[in-house]
Amino acid sequence: MNTKVYEPIPARRVAFLGLGVMGGPMAGHLARAGHQVTVYNRTAAKAAQWVAQYGGQAAATPREAAQGAEFVFACVGNDDDLRSVTLGADLGGGQRAADGAFAGMAEGAVFIDHTTASAEVARDLHAAARERGLHFVDAPVSGGQAGAVNGVLTVMCGGDAEPFAAMQPVAMAFSRAVTLLGASGAGQLAKMVNQICIAGLVQGLSEAIAFGQKAGLDMKQVLDVIGKGAAQSWQLDNRGRTMVDDQFNFGFAVDWMRKDLGLVMDEARRNGARLPVTALVDQFYADVQAEGGGRWDTSSLIRRLR
Incomplete structure (x- = not known):
């Protein structure tokens, strides 16, 4: 049941490209907030299913979805997918470069990218948008699938x-906070900081739970106690008990985390940052993948310690 309370703002014409586990509910919140939503998804059946649930309309290409939209939102898989929906390259199915969203957007329209991608592609597309009289905001999110469903993402x-100020109240339909952190690419860099923090936290929590279990402690009771002190974290509160129970068939997948950490390590090589713990945890996630856990939640790091 949707319990999100939407701030009353004028209805806007928007498009949403990519209706995966994140994009689908995000677009749904835009529709429920009263905006006129046109969606595009590479698998057309998923777009038709979304329309059946939320209303609005589906388009056959990103360009068609973007036509007439003041704001075009996207949440796709990676840098290449993002280039495809914006510039039209390699869309497949006989589609051409002219089928990208940028080709359909009116001058002054804003493209908002919620994909976790590289800072480099954000800067490239920001420049490409400006050449066309458009605006581009990189806007990766944190909060996972539950945050998307409940409309409480951090962006x-x-x-x-100027384009950030225009898109912010619209994006609040699926967010708890939407914050400008700097020039083009700053959003992606902040998401990398987020993933570095999570990698270290999950590994530390894995070691702590595995240690406590080896010591014969009731770890659910221990987590309840230490969760009231300095060890408290989102990961402990939301993943500690399921880690004790060896349950991982949900949440943010290891495959996705490795993609994100690959972006982190690439950026670190460019800027000279030293990330010894992050690099190590990335390899631990590779071990989980090798065990067949690519789709397990990131908290499955503890599997290596059992």
């Missing part, structure tokens, strides 16, 4: 102040 943005 980290990079780009220009």
Whole structure:
């Protein structure tokens, strides 16, 4: 049941490209907030299913979805997918470069990218948008599938102040906070900081739970106690008990985390940052993948210790 309370703002014409586990509910919140939503998904059946649930309309290409939209949101898989929906390259199915969203957007329209991608592609697309009289805001999110479903994502943005100010109240339909952190690419860099923090936290929590179990402690009771002190974290509160129970068939997949950490390590090589713990945890996630756990939640790191 949807319990999100939407701030009353004028209805906007928007498009949403990519209706996966994140994009589908995010687009749904835009529709429920009263906006006129046109969706595009590479698998057309998923777009038709979304329309049946939320209303609005589906388009056959990103360009068609973007036509007439003041704001075009996207949440796709990676840098290449993002280039495809914006510029039209390698869309497949006989589609051409002219089928990208940028080709359909009116001058002054804003493209908001919620994909976790590289800072480099954000800067490239920001420049490409400006050449066409458009705006581009990189806006990766944190909060996972549950945050998307409940409309309480945290959105980290990079780009220009004016288009950010225009898109912020619209994006609040699926968010608890939408914040501009700097120039183009800053949103993606902030998401990398987020993933570095999570990698270290989950490994530390895995070691703590595995240690406590080896010591014969009732770890659910221990987690209840230490969760009231300095060890408290989102990961402990939301993943501690399921880690004790060896349950991982939900949440943010290891495959996705490895993609994100790959972006982190690439950026660290460019800027000279030293990330010894992050690099190690990335390899631990590779071990989990090798065990067949690519789709398990990231808390499955503890499997290596059992």
